[in-house]
Amino acid sequence: DTAVSQTPKYLVTQMGNDKSIKCEQNLGHDTMYWYKQDSKKFLKIMFSYNNKELIINETVPNRFSPKSPDKAHLNLHINSLELGDSAVYFCASSPMTSQAYNEQFFGPGTRLTVL
């Protein structure tokens, strides 16, 4: 059983298009995240939702809009795609416990290529 799944795995599109990436977790976790991994493999957090509420919103262009219809899903919509958006996007989830630390479980990634 896949714990954190993302669709699609690959996405190739033209500049200026709008696209969405979907993420689902079946771990019963309360918190979900989106990360961007650039061509140098540097991994940076973009957003985090806890029980459908936005709790982390890093300095990301407002062309990126996360949406969480329920706590098992966190989708990422990108408007007006630019060449610099080409990257691998990872979804992750973690339980939100009373402790400060939470192990994050990652999905397989979506490789976005903007032409």
Next chain:
Amino acid sequence: AQSVTQPDIHITVSEGASLELRCNYSYGATPYLFWYVQSPGQGLQLLLKYFSGDTLVQGIKGFEAEFKRSQSSFNLRKPSVHWSDAAEYFCAVGDYKLSFGAGTTVTVRA
């Protein structure tokens, strides 16, 4: 602000030899530290984590890491490397918001 430095961009090691990957962190309080591995074309898998207690932590796949507060380090080790250990390794620090290092690529030669 929290941050992680992985000084080694690329390490090549012979199969059967030992491996050590360095990680230095900056964090304002008690650090929560993680090592993740990313195989080619795959997502990240947690190898081990440190929250408190024993400073030598054991992880999966025969990996261990040692937390040294005085050196702000959390180095990853494996006594005998297998060809399947060739991958990208990331050190991370944080609580619900993780900061990752730039990663170390490990190549294993026969």
